[in-house]
Amino acid sequence: MTPAAAGSPRRTRPGRMRRVRRVGQVRAAVAAWRSRGESVGFVPTMGAIHPGHLSLIERARGTDDRVVASIFVNPLQFGPGEDFRSYPRPVVRDRRMLAAAGTDLLWEPEVRDVYPPGDRTRVRVEGLSEGLEGASRPGHFEGVATVVLRLLHVVQPDTLWLGQKDAQQARILEQMVRDLHVPVRVRRAPTARESDGLARSSRNAYLDATQRAQAVALARGLAAARSALAGGEHSAERLRRAIRAVWRSFPAVREDYVAVVDADTLEPVTRVRGRVLVAVAARVGRARLIDNFEWRPA
Ligand code: PAF
Numbered sequence: 616m617t618p619a620a621a622g623s624p625r626r627t628r629p630g631r632m633r634r635v636r637r638v639g640q641v642r643a644a645v646a647a648w649r650s651r652g653e654s655v656g657f658v659p660t661m662g663a664i665h666p667g668h669l670s671l672i673e674r675a676r677g678t679d680d681r682v683v684a685s686i687f688v689n690p691l692q693f694g695p696g697e698d699f700r701s702y703p704r705p706v707v708r709d710r711r712m713l714a715a716a717g718t719d720l721l722w723e724p725e726v727r728d729v730y731p732p733g734d735r736t737r738v739r740v741e742g743l744s745e746g747l748e749g750a751s752r753p754g755h756f757e758g759v760a761t762v763v764l765r766l767l768h769v770v771q772p773d774t775l776w777l778g779q780k781d782a783q784q785a786r787i788l789e790q791m792v793r794d795l796h797v798p799v800r801v802r803r804a805p806t807a808r809e810s811d812g813l814a815r816s817s818r819n820a821y822l823d824a825t826q827r828a829q830a831v832a833l834a835r836g837l838a839a840a841r842s843a844l845a846g847g848e849h850s851a852e853r854l855r856r857a858i859r860a861v862w863r864s865f866p867a868v869r870e871d872y873v874a875v876v877d878a879d880t881l882e883p884v885t886r887v888r889g890r891v892l893v894a895v896a897a898r899v900g901r902a903r904l905i906d907n908f909e910w911r912p913a
Pocket of ligand 1: 659660661687689692759762763781784
């Protein structure tokens, strides 16, 4: 693989985006670029593209010569009773947005392209997958790790771009890449937010106007924890209380978890001594929303 210098300007101009479905087509396109010495950045998505995804495409354009995006609503990462069937699939709009953002190749596999008939292989990253999201969504991260490893094997990018909003997912995939010697650099982009602070998410589409107004509680609660940390607070319990105090003014917000964990091990901490992840999840209407921030003591 061609290591692109991080932050170096892209050498190629974005042209017309190509759309492909089959593994062989992705491999052929990437091989052609590689034969010209061009590097490749990769942004995997499940579609329902929003400005958070577009910021990943923009970053990928800044570090690599070519940008591949995928749209695949991965059945393996949805539990029974979750929103696999109703997950938004605005395909035409997604394609338009990804093309306008400068994606060179959009891979839209079908289930059989990713999971060939008779497929039996799964990837589990132990110790990082069971808490936080994993506690509410058993099997979710096995689905995520399994699909992302497959996508990486096909695209073989130089850089994999992930969003900080899904911090646990990013941490798990970083670990997987390290453990399995996958030759790719993993980069996280900051969470993209609406003007009032709500983290951009495909699931925000489930919110009606009243719920949308309540959903800002997640970002507001985190802001309260952040200012407590900045004011010298070290107690995880008091940080959790600060978040819950904010949430009391938002009756439609139903807590799933409010957690302060070590940013590497994702184990709960009682005192903030090193780098921590403050992470929250809540239901607002039928949307299950997550948000977080990382904090490193000065
Ligand atoms: O974050 C997502 O959209 C998905 O979990 C991912 C990484 C595309 C895998 O399906």
